[in-house]
Amino acid sequence: MDKSSGRTWLGWMAVAAITGLFVAPAYGEGNGNVIDEAELANMVIQDCGSCHGLKLKGGLGPPLLPENVDRLPEEAIAAIIREGVPGTAMPPWKALLTTEEIRWVSEQLKSGSLITPE
Ligand code: HEC
Numbered sequence: 001m002d003k004s005s006g007r008t009w010l011g012w013m014a015v016a017a018i019t020g021l022f023v024a025p026a027y028g029e030g031n032g033n034v035i036d037e038a039e040l041a042n043m044v045i046q047d048c049g050s051c052h053g054l055k056l057k058g059g060l061g062p063p064l065l066p067e068n069v070d071r072l073p074e075e076a077i078a079a080i081i082r083e084g085v086p087g088t089a090m091p092p093w094k095a096l097l098t099t100e101e102i103r104w105v106s107e108q109l110k111s112g113s114l115i116t117p118e
Helices: 002-029 037-052 074-083 099-111
Strands: none
Touching: 037 099, 074 099
């Protein structure tokens, strides 16, 4: 009895190892889960920039420079991007951006890495 349950466990381990081998390389191929940072950075400047300014210094929407978003935790920024701000011009982006992409954008806003120096 012990032996057979031991074999079953080993069997599952083998299955896990084999699936891992086949699934892992396939993961990176489709671009579904991969963040295209260049494309996203461009999208932030163009799309978010249309309201927040091409240098994110503000326009119709408030400035998104690190000192402006400093008061907001990264998760709060992500929530604003995901859901928008109801009753304002800030639209929800969840239909257009994945959770990973939203997290990446939130990180960049915090660090200011998308802002080109004058
Ligand atoms: C159609 C115009 C518009 C677009 C496009 C837009 N926003 Fe906004 N956004 C606003 C407005 C207006 C507000 C202010 C909402 C309010 O009054 O709280 C805002 C608020 C924000 C805030 C909160 C800022 C703060 O200090 O409270 C963040 C973060 C933000 N937007 C990020 C983004 C990102 C990232 C994008 C692109 C993915 C984007 N926005 C695109 C109009 C826009």
